[in-house]
Amino acid sequence: MEKLNRDFYLNNALVTAEKLIGKILVHNINGKVLKGRIVETEAYRGPFDKAAHSYNNKGKNGRTAVQYKEGGYAYVYLIYGMYYCFNVTTSPENEPECVLIRALEPLEGIDYMKKIRNTENIKNLCSGPGKLCKAMEIDKNCYGMDLCGNELFILSDDNDYSKFVGVSKRINIDYAQECADYMWRFYLKDSPYVSVKPK
DNA sequence: CGGAAGATTTCT
């Protein structure tokens, strides 16, 4: 169990998304430690992915600016005016790719998560991009945070999860035309904590 | 400068 270093994040988003399955997301905030195992991700590859915020190199100076840096930073944005989504940026500088973290298996700080999520059902704490951001206390203050730092980072796991990774289409991007059919969603097979059951 | 839509969740 050790912190993932910068090199881990320099692969493209597709490779990184698959490798992130089974890893452990850690957030140190206000003296609390919140942890969850990553069980669901999606890859977004800006320049040639119509579903990405950075499609066609859009928004280089706006919301997506952090995606243009080298990989390993937090890309956090507000969706539908009420929920945050947490992404890990990937690839070398000037390649705006990122991985959306869609679901976690809660590991530490569960009582606190139950409180702020207002539910007792552990399977419902982090089973969705908006839900896990609330449970992990990730918001716009985390935008651009360096994942090689000590506040928000990801740990490796001694187990090999590669044999248990499933693949499917991404969720809720019907507007992206042919890109909507790309098999760029990864999840831990048989985990009860994924957000949407694959077909 | 105004309107529309979105990588969602929750309640009815």
Place this chain on the structure above:
DNA sequence: GAAATCTTCCGA
């Protein structure tokens, strides 16, 4: 099935 709610983008 619809509402909640606000940032960003695009057209005028």
